[in-house]
Amino acid sequence: MDFSSFMPTAWLPPLAIGLLLSSFTILALSKRQRDTLLSRFQIHRRRASGASTPPRSFSPGKKSSIRGDTKEPSPSNVSTPDFVNTLPPSRRSALAELAKATSPSNQKILLGTEPSVESLLKNALPSSRSYDLENDTTKYTPTGFSTEEIKAMGDFPAYDILSGVPLPQPYQNFDPEKALPRPYRPFRWAYHQTMSLTKMEPDWWLEVENTYASRIKERKELFKEHGKKVLDYLPGSELACKELMEMCLQFYCARYPTYFSLSADKKTFYNGLLKSETDIKSMHPLHVLLNNIPEDFAIVLRNETDGMYYFRAGVICSSLGWNVSTKIGMQLKDIHKPIPDYKEKMSFSMDRFFSKMPTNSPIQRGSWGLEIGMPLFMPAGHPHEQLRKIQKQDLTVDECHLRVDWQTLRRLPLSAGIVFNFKALFTPLREFRDEPYIPSLLLKIIKEGKKSLMQYKNTWHVEHVFIPELEKYEKEQVAKGLVKPTNAGEETWTVATLEESPYFPGWEEKWHRQQGF
Numbered sequence: 147m148d149f150s151s152f153m154p155t156a157w158l159p160p161l162a163i164g165l166l167l168s169s170f171t172i173l174a175l176s177k178r179q180r181d182t183l184l185s186r187f188q189i190h191r192r193r194a195s196g197a198s199t200p201p202r203s204f205s206p207g208k209k210s211s212i213r214g215d216t217k218e219p220s221p222s223n224v225s226t227p228d229f230v231n232t233l234p235p236s237r238r239s240a241l242a243e244l245a246k247a248t249s250p251s252n253q254k255i256l257l258g259t260e261p262s263v264e265s266l267l268k269n270a271l272p273s274s275r276s277y278d279l280e281n282d283t284t285k286y287t288p289t290g291f292s293t294e295e296i297k298a299m300g301d302f303p304a305y306d307i308l309s310g311v312p313l314p315q316p317y318q319n320f321d322p323e324k325a326l327p328r329p330y331r332p333f334r335w336a337y338h339q340t341m342s343l344t345k346m347e348p349d350w351w352l353e354v355e356n357t358y359a360s361r362i363k364e365r366k367e368l369f370k371e372h373g374k375k376v377l378d379y380l381p382g383s384e385l386a387c388k389e390l391m392e393m394c395l396q397f398y399c400a401r402y403p404t405y406f407s408l409s410a411d412k413k414t415f416y417n418g419l420l421k422s423e424t425d426i427k428s429m430h431p432l433h434v435l436l437n438n439i440p441e442d443f444a445i446v447l448r449n450e451t452d453g454m455y456y457f458r459a460g461v462i463c464s465s466l467g468w469n470v471s472t473k474i475g476m477q478l479k480d481i482h483k484p485i486p487d488y489k490e491k492m493s494f495s496m497d498r499f500f501s502k503m504p505t506n507s508p509i510q511r512g513s514w515g516l517e518i519g520m521p522l523f524m525p526a527g528h529p530h531e532q533l534r535k536i537q538k539q540d541l542t543v544d545e546c547h548l549r550v551d552w553q554t555l556r557r558l559p560l561s562a563g564i565v566f567n568f569k570a571l572f573t574p575l576r577e578f579r580d581e582p583y584i585p586s587l588l589l590k591i592i593k594e595g596k597k598s599l600m601q602y603k604n605t606w607h608v609e610h611v612f613i614p615e616l617e618k619y620e621k622e623q624v625a626k627g628l629v630k631p632t633n634a635g636e637e638t639w640t641v642a643t644l645e646e647s648p649y650f651p652g653w654e655e656k657w658h659r660q661q662g663f
């Protein structure tokens with residue numbers, strides 16, 4: 147597998163997401179280990195050219211320094227005016243289409259004149275205080291929409307048109323009692339090519355599984371217990387939170403029409419799985435999400451003063467080692483501040499990626515770890531942390547799980563907020579027994595993967611059970627002919643990332659068989 151087989155921007159965000167989620171792990175690395183990670187990042191960064199749609203820059207002279215990939219400014223240049231003058235690609239082209247489905251008076255508003263980039267920048271919607279749609283003067287979001295236009299669009303505008311990402315297809319024959327997540331096995335070999343990242347599949351942004359009701363319950367209890375540590379929002383995030391909530395509900399209604407719907411006036415959300423009705427305006431949008439969508443979301447917003455992105459709102463129940471209150475209000479570089487060298491080596495690239503990410507190019511990836519049990523929320527100091535420091539002697543195979551954090555990153559079309567969405571999925575080790583090549587692939591990574599990277603993943607604390615068990619499965623698979631030689635005449639296969647990655651040969655059959663549909 148070659149780097150070039152991915153989108154040109156593919157190599158920035160995985161670390162962006164990975165770092166945001168796991169900065170605590172990186173802190174535990176030695177200097178040498180960090181350098182390994184950093185050098186990997188740099189290789190990737192150089193290959194990252196501009197986003198597919200050119201971003202807009204007010205000052206043409208500044209443009210080349212933002213888009214250029216060769217020159218890295220010194221740390222003190224990180225917040226140069228370049229970011230202040232750079233906006234993501236405009237989505238105003240969607241207005242004509244939206245105007246078709248609205249009243250004549252709103253049509254007139256939506257088909258108004260195109261503002262100049264200069265006026266967008268000068269009259270930017272504040273990201274740090276609540277905006278009053280009734281009384282404040284005209285302001286613009288970074289994607290080019292005015293407050294009047296947003297008001298004219300009303301509630302639940304067609305976000306597929308606005309974003310350029312299609313709504314999902316209805317999921318035929320879906321059974322919520324039996325639904326399982328797809329069996330993500332994002333294992334890659336050779337390990338230095340492991341950053342697997344692809345375009346987000348529009349049908350799979352959010353997923354309902356058989357754990358739906360219990361996860362919602364668990365998440366609501368986590369909120370009851372931890373409050374702002376799992377759900378919080380700062381002034382200025384209102385539009386982004388409303389937009390995200392509406393997009394999620396719109397997605398659910400389109401994807402699972404049997405189970406979710408909106409009333410004709412779009413004021414009530416019907417949840418057939420929980421048998422509940424939500425009066426949408428009666429609570430904060432993030433609470434609508436907490437009560438109905440068992441996934442984690444973090445929203446970062448563009449600050450109109452410095453052009454940088456700040457974590458302004460989120461509902462996050464599956465964080466490892468940190469919580470919402472630890473990070474809320476922080477700029478990307480401050481979120482990562484404790485990481486040595488971050489500012490010098492990564493900050494600029496990450497900021498540049500965020501400043502330009504287009505609305506119509508969401509991305510997805512999986513990262514994995516090996517766990518004892520199924521720890522979802524593990525704040526710093528959680529007793530579970532102790533388990534990662536030892537090889538528990540009486541650890542059983544039944545306790546061993548693969549944890550996959552399936553992540554997506556997309557820009558919201560109206561507010562231009564960028565949303566991380568992630569969900570933690572757990573798979574018992576025993577599942578690998580009949581999954582061709584997976585035991586061998588994982589064994590190879592555990593045994594021969596770069597030591598520093600394996601320490602980063604902390605596979606050590608469960609290796610004493612994983613390795614012998616996986617070896618047993620591997621032998622069995624070879625004997626049964628489940629694993630076939632890579633080349634005719636050879637005895638066995640040469641371990642390499644599977645063509646089916648992040649799955650395995652026959653995964654769909656297994657998945658359908660286990661679900662019963």
Ligand SMILES: *[C@@H]1O[C@H](CO)[C@@H](O)[C@H](O)[C@H]1NC(C)=O
Nearest residue numbers: 217218219220222223224226
């Ligand atoms: C950083 O900024 C300083 C002063 O603004 C400038 O002299 C220097 O060339 C810049 N460095 C880079 C690498 O752009």
Ligand SMILES: *[C@@H]1O[C@H](CO)[C@@H](O)[C@H](O)[C@H]1NC(C)=O
Nearest residue numbers: 273274449450451452456475
């Ligand atoms: C926006 O950026 C300015 C300048 O860096 C900073 O003073 C301000 O606190 C930031 N606002 C928010 C909401 O973070």
Ligand SMILES: *[C@@H]1O[C@H](CO)[C@@H](O)[C@H](O)[C@H]1NC(C)=O
Nearest residue numbers: 276277278279280281282283
């Ligand atoms: C706008 O201003 C009017 C008059 O001051 C006030 O009554 C109204 O509540 C304001 N609207 C909002 C949304 O705050």
Ligand SMILES: *[C@@H]1O[C@H](CO)[C@@H](O)[C@H](O)[C@H]1NC(C)=O
Nearest residue numbers: 372375468469471472525526
């Ligand atoms: C949340 O993070 C803060 C700051 O790091 C920490 O003091 C607190 O103990 C954490 N609480 C939980 C429940 O994670």
